[in-house]
Every structure is written in structure tokens, then in C-alpha cells.
Amino acid sequence: MDPHLLRTYVTVARLASFSEAARELGYTQSAVSQHIAALEQDLGAPLLTRRPVAPTAAGERLLEHAGPLLLRLEAARADVARIVAAPPLGVSLAATPTALGPRVLAALPAAGVTLRVLARERIPAMVATGGADLGLIDGLAAPSDPLRLPDVAPLTTEGAGEEPVCVLLPETHPLAARAGLRLADLADARWLDAPDAGLPLAHLRAATGAAGFTPALRYDGTDLRTLIALATTGHGLTLLPRSTATALPGTTAVPLTAPRVVHRTELIHGTPLRGAAATLAKRLLSHAKD
Known part of the structure; x- marks a missing residue:
């Protein structure tokens, strides 16, 4: 054809x-x-x-x-x-908002990086077609299990970190005093649907194998601060990695105790990596093990 x-x-x-x-x-x-x-x-x-x-x-x-x-x-x-091509002097990184945790930010060099914050489903294609040298994509997964990524091209995928997940609640929420929460018990709660800024509600349904998680408000954007502000003012619940959800003014981050899932981040790239891209990939993966 x-x-x-x-x-x-x-x-x-x-x-x-x-x-x-x-x-x-x-x-x-x-x-x-x-x-x-x-x-x-x-x-x-x-x-x-x-x-x-x-x-x-x-x-x-x-x-x-x-x-x-x-x-x-x-x-x-x-x-x-x-x-x-000759190895580029700079490097471009495409990432989801919630993949940019403290360890990732600490791994970025002082200069020479172009960072693009994109919707989750755009990143594999962006890397595959040369729009970015590296990609960071995240989601919910069982501990040590890989994410299910679209098969857009032969790409190398490496685990770049796992951490616990928390439910972000306003500090006045009735559940804010809980030591932990079960996701299945929150299926009928008011949820924020922010597939590009946070963890998609489809991931929650897949994790529990149940329906529910109906959005009270949908946010089509990639600004994590906006998502947090919506949760803080009571527009709905959202899941965030612990490092992002902790110590936010006006909120309480309650650990998710069941199902046993983690926030997993994966580094994706084409082969071979050379120059600045290879150096940054090594830094990102080494920081994930710290």
C-alpha cells in the first residue's frame, strides 16, 4: 500500500x-x-x-x-x-506532569535540556518520531510490574522509579483523618477527571476491576498546580504520587492501602542513545535507585 x-x-x-x-x-x-x-x-x-x-x-x-x-x-x-546523525549537544525530554517528581527534577542538568510536559498518550509517539530524545511516562501498576504502553514503534523501556500513592483530600474532608484508604471504598466519591495532569480515572477502574469513579469535574490540561487547587477546594478527589501529594497547604495526603499498587515511572527512548541523551538517561535511572 x-x-x-x-x-x-x-x-x-x-x-x-x-x-x-x-x-x-x-x-x-x-x-x-x-x-x-x-x-x-x-x-x-x-x-x-x-x-x-x-x-x-x-x-x-x-x-x-x-x-x-x-x-x-x-x-x-x-x-x-x-x-x-551526530550526537546532539542538547537533549529534549517529554514527560507527564506527575512523572516530574523531586528525584527527576534533581537529575536534570543545569543547562541544555528542553522539557516538554505532554499528555500521557502523546509521549511514546513523540519519542518514536524524534520529537523528543527521551520520554518519562507514569501510571498505576502492581509493584515491579511494567506499564502497559501503546506499541507505536520499537522503543526501549526502563523502570525509572516507584513510590506509594496517596489520595489527596481537602484537610476538612471527613476522610482526612484516616490512616489509609481503600480505593474500592471510594468508587462512588466525587472524583476529578484530569487524564493529562494526574492519574486517569480509567487506571483506577482497571486497578479495582470495578465500575464507578464518576467524574464530578473534568480538567483538560497538564498544569499540576491547577489539579491540586481543584482538589484543595473540594471539587473532587485525585490520586497523586506521595512525593507530590505531601505537605501541600490546605490538603491531607492519605495513603492508598488497597489494592497494592504503586506510582510507576518509566523512561522510554529509541536506540542507540548517545551524547547528552545518554548522559541524562543515566542520571535519571541512577536517581531512581537513590
């Missing part, structure tokens, strides 16, 4: 317009139409309706494959480029 045709198809489907796709891709509208016709002929099925422009059932199924296929091609190009 010609990746140029596939990329044209994905763009037309996303924009729902042949003319808009032509403008974005730098083709003529006639060339875009020819690309789509050639792809439909190759697959032996109509992929788009024309008025309105929308994927057919076969086209919808192709879209499910197209994203990972095109991403793999970009990752392959970036991997080859890494091998032939």
Missing part, C-alpha cells in the same frame, strides 16, 4: 473535504482525487462517499490501521536519522 496514497486518504477523511486536503498537502484537487481513486482500486472497495465526504464502512476500518502504519513509517525514518 502506497503510504503517499494512505496519507492523502487520512487527510481527506479528517478534513471531510477534497479541496481542503489538497490545500493542506500542497497538491491539486485533481491529484487528491486521483490518489483516492488509486487507493480504492488497490483495495477493491469504495473508501469515501463524495456528498458529503465521509468514510464508508471499509474506509472506517482502514482509518483504524492508517494511524499506526503512518506513525511506524515516521518512527522508522527518525530511527535511521538518529543512527546517522
Whole structure:
């Protein structure tokens, strides 16, 4: 399957317009139409309706494959480029907000780092395609168990730290005096849904194997301070790693006692690592063992 045709198809489907796709891709509208016709002929099925422009059932199924296929091609190009390029003087690190704990921050050198705080699901693709040299991604896991990461490309994954998890409560909350809390007992509580700033509610459901954890408020952002402020003012509960949740004004961090899970951080990168990226990776992993 010609990746140029596939990329044209994905763009037309996303924009729902042949003319808009032509403008974005730098083709003529006639060339875009020819690309789509050639792809439909190759697959032996109509992929788009024309008025309105929308994927057919076969086209919808192709879209499910197209994203990972095109991403793999970009990752392959970036991997080859890494091998032939000279080691960069600086290094770029993509991380989730809750992966940037005290040990990680202490490991960062005084200069030469570009730090990008991103949503959790964007980081593997960012590293795979060369948008970042290293990635730090986190989540809930059983002790010593690896995180389940999307298979976007051949990436090396290494454990970069584990620590206990706490429920962050306003200090006036009825449960703030507890010595520990069971996650299953909080399924019906008011929760903050902040998948990009904190630990997603889907992780909580997976950890307990139960439904519930209905969000009282959703926060679409990556600012950890905003998430903490929402929890402090009683808009809902959230889970945070102990080092982040401890000693925050107006709040109490109550340890999670069951299920037996930890906040796990993993370092992801392509191979081989050289120069500043290799040095930073070594520092991050060594600090995780301190």
C-alpha cells in the first residue's frame, strides 16, 4: 500500500473535504482525487462517499490501521536519522506532569535540556518520531510490574522509579483523618477527571476491576498546580504520587492501602542513545535507585 496514497486518504477523511486536503498537502484537487481513486482500486472497495465526504464502512476500518502504519513509517525514518546523525549537544525530554517528581527534577542538568510536559498518550509517539530524545511516562501498576504502553514503534523501556500513592483530600474532608484508604471504598466519591495532569480515572477502574469513579469535574490540561487547587477546594478527589501529594497547604495526603499498587515511572527512548541523551538517561535511572 502506497503510504503517499494512505496519507492523502487520512487527510481527506479528517478534513471531510477534497479541496481542503489538497490545500493542506500542497497538491491539486485533481491529484487528491486521483490518489483516492488509486487507493480504492488497490483495495477493491469504495473508501469515501463524495456528498458529503465521509468514510464508508471499509474506509472506517482502514482509518483504524492508517494511524499506526503512518506513525511506524515516521518512527522508522527518525530511527535511521538518529543512527546517522551526530550526537546532539542538547537533549529534549517529554514527560507527564506527575512523572516530574523531586528525584527527576534533581537529575536534570543545569543547562541544555528542553522539557516538554505532554499528555500521557502523546509521549511514546513523540519519542518514536524524534520529537523528543527521551520520554518519562507514569501510571498505576502492581509493584515491579511494567506499564502497559501503546506499541507505536520499537522503543526501549526502563523502570525509572516507584513510590506509594496517596489520595489527596481537602484537610476538612471527613476522610482526612484516616490512616489509609481503600480505593474500592471510594468508587462512588466525587472524583476529578484530569487524564493529562494526574492519574486517569480509567487506571483506577482497571486497578479495582470495578465500575464507578464518576467524574464530578473534568480538567483538560497538564498544569499540576491547577489539579491540586481543584482538589484543595473540594471539587473532587485525585490520586497523586506521595512525593507530590505531601505537605501541600490546605490538603491531607492519605495513603492508598488497597489494592497494592504503586506510582510507576518509566523512561522510554529509541536506540542507540548517545551524547547528552545518554548522559541524562543515566542520571535519571541512577536517581531512581537513590
